[in-house]
Amino acid sequence: MRIGVPKEIKANEYRVALVPAGAAALVQHGHEVVIEGGAGEGSGFSDDLYLEAGATILDTAEEVWATAEMIVKVKEPIEPEWSLIREDQLLFTYFHFAASEPLTRALMESGSIAVAYETVQLSNGELPLLTPMSEVAGRLSILEGAKYLERFYGGRGLLLGGVPGVLPAHVVILGGGVVGTNAAKMAAGFGARVTLLDISLPRLRYLSDVMPANVNLLYSNRYNILEQIEQADLLIGGVLLPGKKAPSLVKREDLKRMLPGAVIVDVAVDQGGCVETIYPTTHENPIYEVDGVIHYAVANMPGAVARTSTLALTNATLPYAITLANKGWKAACLEDPALLLGLNVVHGDVTYEGVAEAFDMEFVEPEAVLSR
Numbered sequence: 001m002r003i004g005v006p007k008e009i010k011a012n013e014y015r016v017a018l019v020p021a022g023a024a025a026l027v028q029h030g031h032e033v034v035i036e037g038g039a040g041e042g043s044g045f046s047d048d049l050y051l052e053a054g055a056t057i058l059d060t061a062e063e064v065w066a067t068a069e070m071i072v073k074v075k076e077p078i079e080p081e082w083s084l085i086r087e088d089q090l091l092f093t094y095f096h097f098a099a100s101e102p103l104t105r106a107l108m109e110s111g112s113i114a115v116a117y118e119t120v121q122l123s124n125g126e127l128p129l130l131t132p133m134s135e136v137a138g139r140l141s142i143l144e145g146a147k148y149l150e151r152f153y154g155g156r157g158l159l160l161g162g163v164p165g166v167l168p169a170h171v172v173i174l175g176g177g178v179v180g181t182n183a184a185k186m187a188a189g190f191g192a193r194v195t196l197l198d199i200s201l202p203r204l205r206y207l208s209d210v211m212p213a214n215v216n217l218l219y220s221n222r223y224n225i226l227e228q229i230e231q232a233d234l235l236i237g238g239v240l241l242p243g244k245k246a247p248s249l250v251k252r253e254d255l256k257r258m259l260p261g262a263v264i265v266d267v268a269v270d271q272g273g274c275v276e277t278i279y280p281t282t283h284e285n286p287i288y289e290v291d292g293v294i295h296y297a298v299a300n301m302p303g304a305v306a307r308t309s310t311l312a313l314t315n316a317t318l319p320y321a322i323t324l325a326n327k328g329w330k331a332a333c334l335e336d337p338a339l340l341l342g343l344n345v346v347h348g349d350v351t352y353e354g355v356a357e358a359f360d361m362e363f364v365e366p367e368a369v370l371s372r
């Protein structure tokens, strides 16, 4: 199969969908890999590295889209790319269709096959192609929070781990999933005093087995949240109700109870955030202040560490990309129920229920399109 990797053109997107090692693996499986010149530069991978891996470099995105049977990307195609998508072309990338009807319609009209990273789902409910980005964002939330605790940025002027004779900062984490666990490990490693709250008792039990001694675990309810935020130097938001808007756990009036110069990093901002006063910010302008509390709410945090994020993402996506290329999308989806759940739009039909529901469109069972 001919696999194409265009350069990402969405603003501030420096990731690339395939690293040279991935290109080499696909070539080893007998596939042809074409990469748009400069596609890997934002993540530190030069064209020469792809050439050494056996890929071909093409000058323009048009050439990549025009010749590849499967396109592998990071972000959803944006409007200038829509006219390049060809009938029967297989697209494997993040789409987040439910957030954009125009994108959904564009893919329906293209007659292509869209397999979305974000809906590939294992039988235990895990989303294996979202997990690596939550790992990155969880760890990064502590680094960003530590920075904005500095006095210069309006923070409390605290060093996360303290020093001998001076108490460490108190980090409160809402949600003990992938983001929360990675944030807790990072904060604990810096020597902070950490309290993590979750509503899932099985999850809290698991975390009590694996977390270091400076991480305390607490059941999440309104009473405990209020008690904790009063003492928090850094508050991390990492809750998720799958497919829904994040619950608003910290209300506007609660900010008055927080310490002046405390920092909130609401990682869940991409699902509306779990702090009422949160709105999405950008890497150029990441913070703002409400009632003396610093708010950080960058919606695409992994972009700040593009090389790590690219490697983490492609570690997870490559095995699926190889399967799709080796077997073709129909056989691959027939054999792997996780990949079948990734099918969102096929030859004009919407095959993912949540997307059909979002836009009141007809839902076609993915199994039905496999037998066509």
Ligand SMILES: NC(=O)c1ccc[n+]([C@@H]2O[C@H](COP(=O)([O-])OP(=O)(O)OC[C@H]3O[C@@H](n4cnc5c(N)ncnc54)[C@H](O)[C@@H]3O)[C@@H](O)[C@H]2O)c1
Pocket (backbone or CB within 6 Å): 131, 133, 134, 135, 137, 174, 175, 176, 177, 178, 179, 180, 197, 198, 199, 200, 203, 220, 238, 239, 240, 241, 246, 247, 249, 266, 267, 268, 269, 270, 271, 298, 299, 300, 301, 302
């Ligand atoms: N901003 C970014 O760049 C970025 C990057 C990656 C992920 N995210 C977002 O971070 C959020 C968390 O992702 P995740 O992968 O950790 O999800 P996850 O499903 O692994 O974890 C969510 C956790 O929240 C808990 N929870 C639900 N309701 C709660 C409540 N009321 N109080 C306390 N805990 C509660 C759940 O029990 C679960 O353990 C998501 O919205 C995700 O999209 C954002």
